[in-house]
Amino acid sequence: MRGKPTLRDVAERAGCSITTASNILQGRSHLYREDMAQRVLSAAHELGYRANSVARSLARRRTATIGVVLDPQHARITHNVYAHDVLDGVLAYLEPRDYDIRLITPRTNDPAAVWRRIDNGSIDGVVLIAPVMGSPLLEWQHYSSLPAVAVGSTLPDEYLLSQVDIDNDAAMAALTEWVIQQGHRAIGFIKGHPLHWSAHQRERAFRRTMTRHGIPIREEWILQGDYGPESGAIAATQLLKQKDLPTAVIAANDDMAVGFLQTCRELEVSVPETISIAGFDDAYWAQRMGMHLTTVEHDRYQVGYLAAQMLLHQLETGDSHPKRMLIPGTLVVRRTVALAHALASVPTPNATILTEGGSRQ
Amino acid sequence: MRGKPTLRDVAERAGCSITTASNILQGRSHLYREDMAQRVLSAAHELGYRANSVARSLARRRTATIGVVLDPQHARITHNVYAHDVLDGVLAYLEPRDYDIRLITPRTNDPAAVWRRIDNGSIDGVVLIAPVMGSPLLEWQHYSSLPAVAVGSTLPDEYLLSQVDIDNDAAMAALTEWVIQQGHRAIGFIKGHPLHWSAHQRERAFRRTMTRHGIPIREEWILQGDYGPESGAIAATQLLKQKDLPTAVIAANDDMAVGFLQTCRELEVSVPETISIAGFDDAYWAQRMGMHLTTVEHDRYQVGYLAAQMLLHQLETGDSHPKRMLIPGTLVVRRTVALAHALASVPTPNATILTEGGSRQ
DNA sequence: GATGTTTTTGGAAGCGTTTCTATAGTAAAC
């Protein structure tokens, strides 16, 4: 025997058939006499035998591997905090269950090429991370019959994909609600990247909540952003040069809110005294800034965890009915939104409110 | 034919043998008559055939997959910026070369279990990300004969591992040098996590440079940190309560430098007027803070890229001789280190200096 | 038309497992 020991080597050394060795090593030793089991086990141990997972996958017709696919749009994983958190959750669920992870980061937009890469028999199922509008990942139906769960994009139903996401709509509604309850009526909004469904959902929730309260929306206070900090800074510059200013601005995510804040500092506009600003996502680095951004926190780790769970459930039951699961957010009240008038702040019923100390009210 | 089409189906449809189909689909059509090649190609296309990569791996005895292993110490990938950047580089090199990535995040410290998981025949080689002292990943030699490259930890030679890392020593020496050239002689240091080799290297380089300039090191100004921002904050509290203060502090990384800065702000100690502070790493979120931290930038992406390159080289040539490669850093001069005296600042010869505008001098 | 050469194609043996099914051997039941 040269090279790595195979099952055959183990069988030979234990003086039994390959079948026997295989069965015993798979934990079916109750089928055999005690001493046989022992012989096999120790032979395997002495040889340092480890089953070849490729051969096993071929024979079992399942690979015990899940593909995690990043949208080509954000192929560089760096700074894609969303992907990290979700990935962590996915790993946390899968690792103890002896699933492996194949990380796939396509660098083309050609759906055929992308799916050829994804679905080549090496994975049992796939988690699609944050597909944006027009993403090749969404062509799933045409190219693959792999069980799939999309994560981080609440897609229209026609995509027939199982989904797990944060509840953008409810959370933004709750945030807007809360800002309104602080007495603000002149509220601006910085929109997210137009290719992300979340951007539209967040904007819609903002508008709906404003309207529900009979507050007029001033379109000149609705600014286009792209979820990047720079776009928040630009929005701030644009907004602050207007003669008439809102008393509060809600950004579709924390990165833009921080960009906005940064610019306010530079222009010496005081936050929250002159203008209040709220974010969305509770970004890690925004927390570190000590800017005490009022925002909505989401458990993205949980999203990943549940997505993995949903996927494994699909695999095990064969039930490929698309499901949808939304994780509620938590309002985190810090210091960047002030009372507009002396008005008792009543907690909104739609979301848990977390004050800075961490106590839930 | 039911299920996914196999090579056999393609061969049948094209009216040829499996061998022929295989050869042609692997691009060896020059071996065949033009029309044969065409028949096979279109049969494959019509059936939507995609080679099963598991079967292929088994037959070829190579998987075209690289394992990327995170140290169990930082199994949660989130906020492990180092891992992200490196991973990006690895992906960038491997993806176009049709290698797949298996992401492995062991959750135990038992080397046997860890390596059983890593080396089960499903990968051709492995990139070990930032193994810390005592990490099971370092037991490589005892458990695996897989080609391996360690990244992000400059290990002692006895580990016999190929390595790619940033040049901690040279970069910290250059930074220290520069701070000294700004006229500082009373310089403190915040150490990194004691289980990371980098922490010791950075500290050694600091001490060596100080000594080389004949500057005494005051041990009460050398504080223990752990690379986390909180530890920087704690160090600041400890340091600032001393009666005698250094005029500058160098932190072993940016996270701690920022924690330090934060605390200075809170205690209303002005930086850099009262005390200068330099970081190391040029962390993304520190950049965003608008704190203009003077630091050393490293191309971690490059580290990952080169590691992947080195690994593939080992695979292709079979040359398993441990190699070592260090990437130089770039001093980034921003605003947190001031001149201690009116002294002309001379660029150090040991590193490129990047001033804030981006121009290299 | 026999022989040699080159070009095309196919047979068959793997790769290392799993798993279905078959076969001894032994014990209990009649």
Place this chain on the structure above:
DNA sequence: GTTTACTATAGAAACGCTTCCAAAAACATC
């Protein structure tokens, strides 16, 4: 002493592909 019923083990096919080697076909040479 035959049938029934297990128990313990092994044979062999299959998974889908690659690849070495041989066979067949086509063509050239004498």
